[in-house]
Amino acid sequence: PPSWPLRTAPPPVRDDPEEPLATLALRLIAVEPDPNLARGPSWTRLVLKWFPSLTAAADAAALAPVWEVLFAADPPVRVLADAFRRIVGRCVGVWSRRTVRECLAWILHRAAGGGGAGELSEERMMFFLCTAVDAGSAASVSAEADLLAPSLTEFLATPEDVDAAVSLCLRSLDLPPGERTARLVEGKEEAPEALPIFFLVAVAKTGPRYSRLVVNRVKDYAGRPRDRRALFNIAPVIMLRLYTHLPSAVGLRDGTVRALLLEGADFHSPAWLAWPCPLDGPVRAKVDNLVRNPHPRTVQALADVGKQHP
Numbered sequence: 586p587p588s589w590p591l592r593t594a595p596p597p598v599r600d601d602p603e604e605p606l607a608t609l610a611l612r613l614i615a616v617e618p619d620p621n622l623a624r625g626p627s628w629t630r631l632v633l634k635w636f637p638s639l640t641a642a643a644d645a646a647a648l649a650p651v652w653e654v655l656f657a658a659d660p661p662v663r664v665l666a667d668a669f670r671r672i673v674g675r676c677v678g679v680w681s682r683r684t685v686r687e688c689l690a691w692i693l694h695r696a697a698g699g700g701g702a703g704e705l706s707e708e709r710m711m712f713f714l715c716t717a718v719d720a721g722s723a724a725s726v727s728a729e730a731d732l733l734a735p736s737l738t739e740f741l742a743t744p745e746d747v748d749a750a751v752s753l754c755l756r757s758l759d760l761p762p763g764e765r766t767a768r769l770v771e772g773k774e775e776a777p778e779a780l781p782i783f784f785l786v787a788v789a790k791t792g793p794r795y796s797r798l799v800v801n802r803v804k805d806y807a808g809r810p811r812d813r814r815a816l817f818n819i820a821p822v823i824m825l826r827l828y829t830h831l832p833s834a835v836g837l838r839d840g841t842v843r844a845l846l847l848e849g850a851d852f853h854s855p856a857w858l859a860w861p862c863p864l865d866g867p868v869r870a871k872v873d874n875l876v877r878n879p880h881p882r883t884v885q886a887l888a889d890v891g892k893q894h895p
Contacts, residue, residue, distance in 0.1 A: 606643035607651055610636055614672075615654045617662045632664045637675040645687035652691055656713070658706040669709060670777075677716050685717050689740050696753035697745070711757040714750060715780045718787075737787055747788060747795055754781040755806045758819050766817040771856055782823055786830045796834035800827065804841050821849030829860045864890070 613636050618628055640648060660666045677685065692710045718737040741747050758781050760766050768776040785803070789796040807820030824845040828835040837843055850857060868890060875883045 607647040610639035641679045645684040693749040697749040707757040762817045821845045825849035
């Protein structure tokens with residue numbers, strides 16, 4: 586026992602010993618420090634080091650208030666505005682699968698219920714979703730990616746999860762015309778704005794059921810009334826990406842699909858000619874065969890491919 590008198594009673598023992606960790610993590614991203622400290626790189630380094638570690642050690646069930654601040658549309662502290670992507674990358678790298686699943690479940694619940702409209706950033710939640718399931722890049726939808734164990738189906742285990750994720754994805758693409766949409770139109774795969782589009786392609790690759798869901802949701806998104814001066818219609822670019830990566834999953838008998846593809850090819854994305862497509866190899870082989878052997882059958886085989894995938 587201490588030799589000096591206690592001025593106050595000792596703090597009560599908490600039933601949940603993990604709660605202080607979540608509280609400390611919340612303070613790091615919810616309270617702005619001294620302005621001189623906040624402007625320097627040392628505070629960013631401190632947050633990048635300790636926020637992922639504290640949240641990784643905390644009980645995932647106690648992190649909902651942390652996620653409310655992490656994904657806020659109006660970040661309360663500067664470090665969240667400046668280093669959000671690096672913070673998320675560090676968190677996904679050290680969090681357990683349970684914590685990642687809890688965070689994704691929270692995001693999808695808010696997305697499905699429309700909760701937090703205007704308070705939460707759909708773009709930020711979408712970035713976490715793409716990072717967590719590794720489905721937001723050109724590499725994640727390449728042929729080589731099929732050889733890896735897909736984490737997308739692990740974290741989006743039910744049709745309701747997938748539907749909520751697709752809805753969130755499309756809402757995150759509600760962008761005004763400008764530099765950001767120009768990067769999408771130009772087909773810049775490294776642009777952050779391209780993450781949701783590659784996520785949709787990755788979802789569609791999981792099977793016919795979800796490819797139909799994605800195509801139908803993109804059609805609905807294209808037909809939604811919008812002020813073209815306020816919101817850019819990215820649906821043709823999305824449909825063109827889907828068709829380029831998954832030509833057999835996008836049916837051309839649908840007039841809406843054909844119209845979106847033509848609009849995307851003719852007016853929005855001339856760069857699509859350079860996008861990799863599963864048909865590239867077979868068509869190139871048929872052309873080479875035709876050059877070596879100009880037989881009517883080889884001509885007809887190539888023509889059939891052209892009719893099926895004009």
